[in-house]
Amino acid sequence: MANSNLTEAKRAKNDEFYTQYHDIEKEINAYIDYNPDVFRGKTVLLPCDDPEWSNFTKYFAQNFERFGLKKLISTSYAVNSKKYKSGYQPTLFEVNDPQYDEYKTKKNGKIFILDHDKTGDGKIDVNDLEWRYLKGDGDFKSDEIKKLRDEADMIITNPPFSLFREFLAWIVEAGKQFVIIGNMNAITYKEVFPLIKENKMWLGATGNGNDMVFGVPKGAEVAEKDRQKAARLGYVGDYTRLGNSCWFTTLDHGKRHQPLPLMTMEDNLKYSKHKEIKGKESYDRYDNYNAIEVPFTDAIPSDYEGIMGVPISFLEKYSPEQFELLGSNRGVDQDPNGVYGRGSYLNGKETFKRIFIRHKKVAK
Numbered sequence: 001m002a003n004s005n006l007t008e009a010k011r012a013k014n015d016e017f018y019t020q021y022h023d024i025e026k027e028i029n030a031y032i033d034y035n036p037d038v039f040r041g042k043t044v045l046l047p048c049d050d051p052e053w054s055n056f057t058k059y060f061a062q063n064f065e066r067f068g069l070k071k072l073i074s075t076s077y078a079v080n081s082k083k084y085k086s087g088y089q090p091t092l093f094e095v096n097d098p099q100y101d102e103y104k105t106k107k108n109g110k111i112f113i114l115d116h117d118k119t120g121d122g123k124i125d126v127n128d129l130e131w132r133y134l135k136g137d138g139d140f141k142s143d144e145i146k147k148l149r150d151e152a153d154m155i156i157t158n159p160p161f162s163l164f165r166e167f168l169a170w171i172v173e174a175g176k177q178f179v180i181i182g183n184m185n186a187i188t189y190k191e192v193f194p195l196i197k198e199n200k201m202w203l204g205a206t207g208n209g210n211d212m213v214f215g216v217p218k219g220a221e222v223a224e225k226d227r228q229k230a231a232r233l234g235y236v237g238d239y240t241r242l243g244n245s246c247w248f249t250t251l252d253h254g255k256r257h258q259p260l261p262l263m264t265m266e267d268n269l270k271y272s273k274h275k276e277i278k279g280k281e282s283y284d285r286y287d288n289y290n291a292i293e294v295p296f297t298d299a300i301p302s303d304y305e306g307i308m309g310v311p312i313s314f315l316e317k318y319s320p321e322q323f324e325l326l327g328s329n330r331g332v333d334q335d336p337n338g339v340y341g342r343g344s345y346l347n348g349k350e351t352f353k354r355i356f357i358r359h360k361k362v363a364k
């Protein structure tokens with residue numbers, strides 16, 4: 001298979017990674033801890049979901065009353081439109097429903113709605129979800145799903161990895177709040193970094209840069225080392241893991257308001273646990289920027305007033321009260337002044353991806 005076909009196949013497979021209940025619960029808890037009313041009276045859309053309902057749908061349906069939601073809508077993508085083909089079997093839940101249609105089950109997407117006590121048991125929960133086939137295939141770019149987006153206050157999902165940029169743009173153009181799963185590498189994309197820089201979006205509270213386990217379609221091929229890693233985390237069977245997944249969101253959480261504890265430059269040079277810093281006379285300076293290179297987030301000096309280049313994982317610890325984001329060394333057009341984004345060099349050698357930051361207020 002040609003290399004590009006292989007990449008394409010891998011991408012298609014990564015589009016079918018299913019989020020675990022516990023990961024959703026941990027992340028959403030952080031928003032609820034910070035603001036117990038964050039979902040009150042809101043309409044939440046969960047697009048790009050599973051053919052049946054996903055853990056996102058399950059989690060929000062189970063917590064519908066506790067969160068004070070107004071309406072929950074979840075949509076799935078038609079099996080025939082998916083790039084990754086695996087043996088599809090409609091569930092008994094669907095087959096036993098009078099609406100079941102053996103043609104539409106593959107050709108159409110589905111919509112699940114929760115907004116009232118259908119069963120009359122005095123509470124609104126998973127048992128009250130109502131479903132039907134969509135008119136189209138559930139493509140988030142279709143007019144049918146766009147209408148649902150426009151009706152919603154918030155969009156929450158793990159979108160197809162291969163369409164991440166388009167999906168984010170689709171939310172942003174409608175000005176909706178969101179919580180979505182992505183990849184740490186997306187941070188420096190030209191469609192992503194400007195939003196982070198302007199504090200219009202940030203990383204979520206949990207899971208960033210750690211191993212995140214995902215379900216895969218039954219029988220899908222998973223690299224043995226990923227299967228073993230998932231098993232070590234307690235997920236045995238049709239699961240894989242990704243080491244660089246993260247949440248991107250517009251919902252606030254407490255972690256981003258905790259200042260990072262830091263040592264002074266002098267103390268770092270004397271006591272840092274990193275051999276690249278300890279014992280040196282000073283921090284390295286870039287050849288092409290008036291800034292110092294700080295290769296580890298915990299080595300950011302507390303008392304340096306100038307500009308510092310830090311790894312992208314810094315964003316896991318970023319608090320907008322403590323630091324200002326100035327640019328990244330990828331994509332010239334990310335920086336209106338054209339200073340950053342040209343690659344950063346140390347003694348003629350290009351450094352890894354860096355984000356340029358400055359203390360808002362330097363500790364004296």
Ligand SMILES: C[S@@+](CC[C@H](N)C(=O)[O-])C[C@H]1O[C@@H](n2cnc3c(N)ncnc32)[C@H](O)[C@@H]1O
Nearest residue numbers: 015017018019048049054077139140158159160
């Ligand atoms: C990464 S999976 C996540 C599924 C589910 N949201 C979850 O978190 O478990 C992304 C899903 O989006 C679907 N998908 C792919 N392209 C799509 C599109 N253009 N519109 C809507 N959904 C799409 C995939 O088939 C897949 O089921």
